[in-house]
Amino acid sequence: MAKTSKGTIIAQRLLSSLPTVIGVVIVTFLLTRALPGDPAAFFAGPAATPEAIAEIRQTLGLDRSLPEQFFIYLGELARGDLGNSLTTGQTVVYDLTTRLPASLELTLAGLAFAIALALPLGILAALRAGSWIDHGVRILATAGVSLPTFFTGLFLLYVLYFRLGIAPPPTGRLDILYSAPNQVTGFYLIDSLLEGDLELFWASLTQLVLPAITLGLFALAPLARVTRAAMLGVLSSDFIRTARASGLPPLQVLFGYAFRNALLPVVTTFGVVFSFLLGANILVEKVFAWPGIGSYAVGAVVASDYAPVQGFVLAMALLYVVLNLLIDMLYVVIDPRAGVET
Amino acid sequence: MNAPTVSAPTRTEILSVEDLAVEFRTRSGIVRALERVSFRIRQGETLGIVGESGSGKSVTAFTVMGLLDRAGKVTTGQALFTTEAGKQVDLLTTPEKELRLLRGKELSMIFQNPRTALNPIRRVGKQIEDVLRCHSGLKGQALQERAIASLAQVRIPDPATRYAAYPYELSGGMCQRVMIALALACSPKLLIADEPTTGLDVTTQATVMNLIKDLAVQQNMAAVLITHDLALASEYCDRIIVMHAGHVVESASTHTLFTAPRHPYTARLIASTPEPHKTFADLLPIPGNLPDLRSATLPPCRFSGRCDRHTPECDQPPLPNTTVAPGHQVACWHPLE
Numbered sequence: 001m002a003k004t005s006k007g008t009i010i011a012q013r014l015l016s017s018l019p020t021v022i023g024v025v026i027v028t029f030l031l032t033r034a035l036p037g038d039p040a041a042f043f044a045g046p047a048a049t050p051e052a053i054a055e056i057r058q059t060l061g062l063d064r065s066l067p068e069q070f071f072i073y074l075g076e077l078a079r080g081d082l083g084n085s086l087t088t089g090q091t092v093v094y095d096l097t098t099r100l101p102a103s104l105e106l107t108l109a110g111l112a113f114a115i116a117l118a119l120p121l122g123i124l125a126a127l128r129a130g131s132w133i134d135h136g137v138r139i140l141a142t143a144g145v146s147l148p149t150f151f152t153g154l155f156l157l158y159v160l161y162f163r164l165g166i167a168p169p170p171t172g173r174l175d176i177l178y179s180a181p182n183q184v185t186g187f188y189l190i191d192s193l194l195e196g197d198l199e200l201f202w203a204s205l206t207q208l209v210l211p212a213i214t215l216g217l218f219a220l221a222p223l224a225r226v227t228r229a230a231m232l233g234v235l236s237s238d239f240i241r242t243a244r245a246s247g248l249p250p251l252q253v254l255f256g257y258a259f260r261n262a263l264l265p266v267v268t269t270f271g272v273v274f275s276f277l278l279g280a281n282i283l284v285e286k287v288f289a290w291p292g293i294g295s296y297a298v299g300a301v302v303a304s305d306y307a308p309v310q311g312f313v314l315a316m317a318l319l320y321v322v323l324n325l326l327i328d329m330l331y332v333v334i335d336p337r338a339g340v341e342t
Numbered sequence: 343m344n345a346p347t348v349s350a351p352t353r354t355e356i357l358s359v360e361d362l363a364v365e366f367r368t369r370s371g372i373v374r375a376l377e378r379v380s381f382r383i384r385q386g387e388t389l390g391i392v393g394e395s396g397s398g399k400s401v402t403a404f405t406v407m408g409l410l411d412r413a414g415k416v417t418t419g420q421a422l423f424t425t426e427a428g429k430q431v432d433l434l435t436t437p438e439k440e441l442r443l444l445r446g447k448e449l450s451m452i453f454q455n456p457r458t459a460l461n462p463i464r465r466v467g468k469q470i471e472d473v474l475r476c477h478s479g480l481k482g483q484a485l486q487e488r489a490i491a492s493l494a495q496v497r498i499p500d501p502a503t504r505y506a507a508y509p510y511e512l513s514g515g516m517c518q519r520v521m522i523a524l525a526l527a528c529s530p531k532l533l534i535a536d537e538p539t540t541g542l543d544v545t546t547q548a549t550v551m552n553l554i555k556d557l558a559v560q561q562n563m564a565a566v567l568i569t570h571d572l573a574l575a576s577e578y579c580d581r582i583i584v585m586h587a588g589h590v591v592e593s594a595s596t597h598t599l600f601t602a603p604r605h606p607y608t609a610r611l612i613a614s615t616p617e618p619h620k621t622f623a624d625l626l627p628i629p630g631n632l633p634d635l636r637s638a639t640l641p642p643c644r645f646s647g648r649c650d651r652h653t654p655e656c657d658q659p660p661l662p663n664t665t666v667a668p669g670h671q672v673a674c675w676h677p678l679e
Contacts, residue, residue: 237458238453238455238458238459239458239459239460239461239462241409241453241459242453242459242460242461242521242524243461243472244409244445245407245409245445245446245450245451245453245525246445246446246450246472246473246476246524246525247442247443247444247445247446247447247473247476247477248446248472248473248476249442249476250442252472252476256472257461257464260463260464261461261462261463334463335462335463336463336508336510337462337463337508337510
């Protein structure tokens with residue numbers, strides 16, 4: 001029996017994601033060109049003469065044919081050049097490398113919060129289905145998903161910062177008194193620890209808590225619901241009965257047998273939630289003045305600034321590809337049957 | 343104890359279930375799933391529990407194992423189990439913490455559909471190790487060796503390789519052997535096999551049953567075989583109890599039961615069992631269905647609605663449980679002669 005090794009499975013997944021990336025490159029290019037508005041006119045300003053606009057158009061390369069523009073774009077892409085942002089005046093690569101970690105740090109912190117809360121709650125709700133715990137979890141989950149993130153964010157700010165004064169002001173990733181750590185990973189929590197600066201770590205942590213909770217509350221609902229449903233299904237399955245009939249300790253039955261089997265749907269949901277959090281955190285970034293990639297992209301779209309939009313979409317697409325790959329790998333780790341059919 | 347006629351110590355009574363009644367609370371009412379269920383089983387003996395689907399065979403087993411669904415309640419009865427240490431405990435009142443330590447060690451159970459009865463994402467050897475670890479305290483190399491030995495005991499070829507297999511890599515018959523290895527890993531005194539051959543093809547059925555029988559004899563273990571297959575029960579059991587709608591209607595030695603059944607239901611059941619010399623037309627179906635066990639007005643004899651020997655007397659409680667011969671009980675007003 002020839003078994004597909006885990007390495008082969010991962011290589012297959014990587015290869016199969018290539019067409020996606022190529023497709024994304026083409027679609028983003030076309031889509032940005034199809035956006036209404038003339039970037040040349042926008043940047044020349046309202047008082048510019050038609051000659052000035054034409055000149056800008058030429059320097060931007062917008063006077064050439066679409067295929068020409070596309071190949072120029074591809075060539076630049078191959079050199080790792082995503083162009084310049086007309087609004088910030090920086091290269092898009094620079095903007096992305098400074099802003100993407102901010103968004104990622106926020107999203108991951110939000111997810112960590114959501115998981116830390118959703119998994120135990122989901123398991124408890126499944127174990128005590130129909131009890132007050134179950135109903136409480138349902139209410140919390142419904143509230144979390146039905147309250148818009150900007151509302152939750154503002155509400156938390158109002159209570160914890162404005163009224164109680166526990167939380168720091170929403171001034172982005174750090175209070176103005178601090179300067180950012182040297183960029184290694186771009187995650188302030190990690191970079192500050194690498195520098196051994198605990199005070200900076202604490203400062204960035206306190207800034208992160210409120211936006212992360214805001215985001216996490218939103219992600220809580222699907223994770224808790226899926227955990228509950230998956231646990232309910234697994235707990236009534238035959239092999240759990242076998243485990244109990246064998247006298248295994250209740251905790252081993254619950255975590256070693258039931259939870260590991262329930263993890264598969266949870267991990268799938270995890271991927272979906274992560275994807276939509278990356279998109280949803282734009283509002284949270286606005287509320288907490290978080291210098292993330294979401295607010296950057298919105299600014300660029302509004303300004304008809306092609307290069308950042310293209311760069312943003314491409315970065316996101318690559319991120320999703322990597323994310324899906326990670327999730328596939330998690331499947332292989334959790335479930336020996338994963339990848340057998342391929 | 344109460345077995346003065348048998349001399350050898352190998353015939354001690356392992357399990358004695360007396361007057362067991364179980365109810366299920368459901369949304370559509372209380373289901374009186376078991377009533378007045380009594381049976382005994384001795385060391386080295388194989389007891390068959392036969393009956394059609396819904397007759398309470400599995401509920402009986404789950405109750406004894408303490409695996410009853412939360413909706414199920416034991417209302418009366420006791421299930422005295424003689425432990426390894428020679429102590430008698432009532433399984434129905436033993437706290438879950440103590441009962442858990444008996445399960446898998448002194449009383450084990452195997453199930454139908456072996457493929458789903460094993461954890462799909464854990465190596466079969468590891469699953470056996472889990473059981474051994476929690477009951478024997480073995481560790482490391484010794485633990486693994488015992489697990490492989492358990493696999494070898496159920497005649498799995500190349501046990502050291504199969505140790506690392508996942509259930510999906512094994513056939514149904516192989517999975518059932520793994521189940522048996524799992525159940526017998528700690529050499530229990532009592533094995534309950536609930537339809538162990540359902541879902542297996544006929545040749546595998548015979549191998550699995552022979553395996554169970556051989557191991558039971560080898561370990562001088564008591565075994566309960568739950569099945570709807572009379573032929574299977576007749577081949578492997580020393581004694582048989584027949585269940586119908588939550589009642590034990592007849593209990594006798596296998597030979598007596600098949601040659602001289604006294605309860606009309608038993609006779610009907612035998613008449614409806616296919617045999618090589620019978621044609622399809624020879625098979626007599628049993629008329630009617632199991633009564634609705636939620637009904638508040640269940641007759642004392644739950645077979646009365648399907649019985650052609652039914653008289654007004656049958657509706658008078660209580661239903662008798664007559665000992666018609668030594669070791670042969672019938673719950674009927676008008677047993678067959």
